[in-house]
Each structure stands twice: as structure tokens, then as C-alpha cells.
Amino acid sequence: MNEYTMPIVFGVVVGTIGRMMMLRTDYRQYPTYLHGKIIHVALGFIAASLGAVAVPAIMEMNFTAVTFLTVAATQFREVRNMERNTLSEIDDFELVSRGKAYIEGIAISFESRNYLVILTAFVGTLFYLIWNVYMAIIGAIICLIISKVLQSGSTIxxxxxxxxxxxxxxxxxxxxxxxxxxxxxxxxxxxxxxxxxxxxxxxxxxxxxxxxxxxxxxxxxxxxxxxxxxxxxxxxxxxxxxxxxxxxxxxxxxxxxxxxxxxxxxxxxxxxxxxxxxxxxxxxxxxxxxxxxxxx
Amino acid sequence: MVIEKSVLAIITTNKEKVAGGAPIFICNDFDELQKVAANLEAIIDGIAHALSDELFIIVKH
Missing domain, CATH: 3.30.1360 (Gyrase A; domain 2)
Incomplete structure (x- = not known):
């Protein structure tokens, strides 16, 4: 245990909670059951860890360590590819297909949600280290609300x-x-x-x-x-x-x-x-x- | 070039009006024409389109 342990744990937890909140099975029928969800919660956990660890890295003047966020970007672009491939494969078997544009839309949102998780974890850890745990909770809640708002676009x-x-x-x-x-x-x-x-x-x-x-x-x-x-x-x-x-x-x-x-x-x-x-x-x-x- | 749509069969009661590429089914009356078209539609997974009362085509979309 050191001074960064609790803030990092806090950041990881709020980030993962954020991912779970944004992961809902609705009429889009995707992701459906356990395995699809596990993949995304696990990736959300990784995203949250990256966001949370970035803060101590900056505070320790370890600026090069922050470049690992670029690895995260690559990683989550891969998530988008994965979703696109899976959905395109399945699309041939739908009685009424989703269509490529819809699939692309879903894949984009999967990628962007991981970035929102990074942001939430980053803010949570940062506020914890600068002020205290209460400010961190407030900051995290604001981030989660922002994520929720960004999640829903306009409808027909x-x-x-x-x-x-x-x-x-x-x-x-x-x-x-x-x-x-x-x-x-x-x-x-x-x-x-x-x-x-x-x-x-x-x-x-x-x-x-x-x-x-x-x-x-x-x-x-x-x-x-x-x-x-x-x-x-x-x-x-x-x-x-x-x-x-x-x-x-x-x-x-x-x-x-x-x-x-x-x-x-x-x-x-x-x-x-x-x-x-x-x-x-x-x-x-x-x-x-x-x-x-x-x-x- | 990929051909996306093609006429798979022609069903008619008036053989004067048709000729050429696709298989042609000549029927005696409208009832027979409808039966043949319905069967062909089911068999070849196409859609039966009516060009006129005496001329149907089966098209694969």
C-alpha cells in the first residue's frame, strides 16, 4: 500500500461501474448475454485501469509513461474492429439485416464508451489525489452523468x-x-x-x-x-x-x-x-x- | 460486373408476346398462370412480378 493505492482503486472501480452503466441490453439486442457482456466489462476494467494509473504517472513526473495511453487508443480501435467483424458475420443470418451503417454506428459507440471510461477513471483518481475522496465521488458522478448524456444521440x-x-x-x-x-x-x-x-x-x-x-x-x-x-x-x-x-x-x-x-x-x-x-x-x-x- | 437482378422465368398465356433468354412457361389461362407462377416463386426464391394480366416474370433480387 502506498499513497496512490486507494485513488487508483477508486478510479478503476468508478470506471468499471461506468462501463456497466453504459452496457445495457435493449431492443438492439446487443450485446446479449453473459459472454458478450464479460468481454466488455473486462475491457472496461482495462480502460479504467489505464485512466486511473495515468494520474500518478503524471504526478511522479513520469511523463513518458503517459504515452501508454496511445496503446489504449490502439487497443480500443481493435474493439471497434472486433464488434464490426462479429456483427457483419451475423448480419447475413438476420431475417432483416442491420446494414453496414448501423453496424458501424454500434462499433463506434463501443469504442467511444471505452474512452468515456478512461475519462471517468482519470477524473476520479485525479480529484482523489488533489482533494479527497468526497470530491472524487462528486467528480465521478458528474462524469457518469456526462457519459449517460453522450450515450444517447437523437432519434428519428x-x-x-x-x-x-x-x-x-x-x-x-x-x-x-x-x-x-x-x-x-x-x-x-x-x-x-x-x-x-x-x-x-x-x-x-x-x-x-x-x-x-x-x-x-x-x-x-x-x-x-x-x-x-x-x-x-x-x-x-x-x-x-x-x-x-x-x-x-x-x-x-x-x-x-x-x-x-x-x-x-x-x-x-x-x-x-x-x-x-x-x-x-x-x-x-x-x-x-x-x-x-x-x-x- | 455483378448482375444483381435477373429474370429467371417468364410465364405467359400469350406466346406471341415472348421470346428469348429466360425459360418460358406457356399456360392456357390465368388460373394456370397463377399456379405456375406461385410454384416457381416458391421453388426458385424469386418474386413473381406481373407485367400484365397475361405476362408474369420471376425475378431474383
Whole structure:
């Protein structure tokens, strides 16, 4: 035991608690059970140790030791690769795939959460050494709150208004509202689709949003989330029963056509609304200088 | 180049209107056409699309 033992232990503990708080199994169904969680708690523990040990290293004027944080960065980039690989491998076996953009979004968040853990452990240990354990607890709690806030990005309902629009056929063409979805030839298939299908129209609230929700990865993410939460009426080898999202080229509205097993209109609207906006899909045309100059 | 979509079969009741590449199934009436299309759809995991009442195609997406 020396003067640094307790602060380091404190930092490691709050960091690991932080990782556990950010690790939740929800409708994204990932990570699911014990083994997936163990991996991430263990990595969170390593991240917390790195953050906690950095403080005494600086205080002992051992500045070169801080360069091991770069090792941490490499390590956690590896976490991102690992998540990406696992999810991409599994994606082929999903009835409605997540899509590459969604997978990338999940992988990014796994990496960034480890950095938040490092920050929490660093602040915890630093405050403990500078002041005392009570300040350290306060600092750690603030960090955990910040982590929680950073963890949740915006969702689809912030960007669009969602309206129910029953799917209908015009000849062989399937439409949701006035947006063409696909051509279904067989009358029995058409009956199935009218019986089980639901349609929703997403109306963008402003111009930035039009491009974001048009992103193919974002659209696939919506389909995946809805299918996970409400079930999906399809099997391998029934390509006609596939949920689809199509875009109205005139005004950028998006028509979502789904085949859920639980046909609850309100729930479906809530679930579509709760789909996270993928970081990779966000577009900000309003921040383009040239465009703004022309608009003025 | 990877061909992502292809016409796997053509089912028709009017043989005057079709020719060429994909296998063609000629049926006597609309009922038979539908049955053949439904079976083919199930067998080859494609989607039966209607181009008109007398012409269906099975497409692999």
C-alpha cells in the first residue's frame, strides 16, 4: 500500500461501474448475454485501469509513461474492429439485416464508451489525489452523468413526423400513400400483404433531415429495429414478403412498408420514432457555405 | 460486373408476346398462370412480378 493505492482503486472501480452503466441490453439486442457482456466489462476494467494509473504517472513526473495511453487508443480501435467483424458475420443470418451503417454506428459507440471510461477513471483518481475522496465521488458522478448524456444521440422522431398510411395495390403495384414500393404479381401474395402489411410515411421536418433519412443505411436501421421489436412475417425463400422503405423523389418523404407480427399501430410509430439517428447518416446541407450564399 | 437482378422465368398465356433468354412457361389461362407462377416463386426464391394480366416474370433480387 502506498499513497496512490486507494485513488487508483477508486478510479478503476468508478470506471468499471461506468462501463456497466453504459452496457445495457435493449431492443438492439446487443450485446446479449453473459459472454458478450464479460468481454466488455473486462475491457472496461482495462480502460479504467489505464485512466486511473495515468494520474500518478503524471504526478511522479513520469511523463513518458503517459504515452501508454496511445496503446489504449490502439487497443480500443481493435474493439471497434472486433464488434464490426462479429456483427457483419451475423448480419447475413438476420431475417432483416442491420446494414453496414448501423453496424458501424454500434462499433463506434463501443469504442467511444471505452474512452468515456478512461475519462471517468482519470477524473476520479485525479480529484482523489488533489482533494479527497468526497470530491472524487462528486467528480465521478458528474462524469457518469456526462457519459449517460453522450450515450444517447437523437432519434428519428426528432427529425420526422410519422403517419400511418395503409398499404394498397394499384394493379400489381404496391403503394404506401402515393409512394411506389414494389410489384407483386400473385393475387394470394397481395392478399397476404394487405392482411399483414403496415405502412408509415415519414415526413421530414426540415431540409437537413431529407438527406439523413434518405440514407440507405439509416433506412435499413429503421427496418431492422421495427422487425426486431414487432417481429417479422417472413422466412428465408420468401423474397416477396420483404419489408421495404422507398423515397418520394418530389418531397423527400419516406414510405416504410413492414410486415410485423404484432400489428399495433401506436407501438410501431413509437418504435420507428425511437430508432437512433446514425452518425454516419447525418448530413448538414445548411452548413454548406456555397449553398447558403445562393439561398440568400 | 455483378448482375444483381435477373429474370429467371417468364410465364405467359400469350406466346406471341415472348421470346428469348429466360425459360418460358406457356399456360392456357390465368388460373394456370397463377399456379405456375406461385410454384416457381416458391421453388426458385424469386418474386413473381406481373407485367400484365397475361405476362408474369420471376425475378431474383
Amino acid at each position: 422522431k426528432d427529425l420526422v413526423d410519422i403517419e400511418y398510411a395503409p398499404p394498397h395495390f394499384d394493379g400489381a403495384g404496391l403503394y404506401v400513400d402515393n409512394i411506389y414500393i414494389m410489384n407483386i404479381g400473385l393475387p394470394e401474395r397481395q392478399e397476404e400483404i394487405l392482411k399483414y402489411g403496415m405502412g408509415f410515411v415519414l415526413i421530414p421536418k426540415n431540409l437537413n433531415v431529407v438527406n439523413t433519412i434518405a440514407h440507405l443505411g439509416q433506412r435499413q436501421a429503421i427496418l431492422h429495429d421495427v422487425s426486431v421489436s414487432l417481429g417479422v412475417f417472413r422466412d428465408s425463400g420468401t423474397p416477396a414478403l420483404v419489408p421495404l422503405i422507398k423515397r418520394d423523389l418530389d418531397d423527400g418523404r419516406i414510405a416504410v412498408f413492414i410486415l410485423p407480427q404484432i400489428r399495433d399501430r401506436e407501438k410501431a410509430i413509437q418504435i420507428i420514432g425511437a430508432v437512433p439517428v446514425l452518425e454516419t447518416a447525418i448530413r448538414m446541407p445548411s452548413k454548406s457555405d456555397v449553398r447558403n450564399r445562393e439561398a440568400n
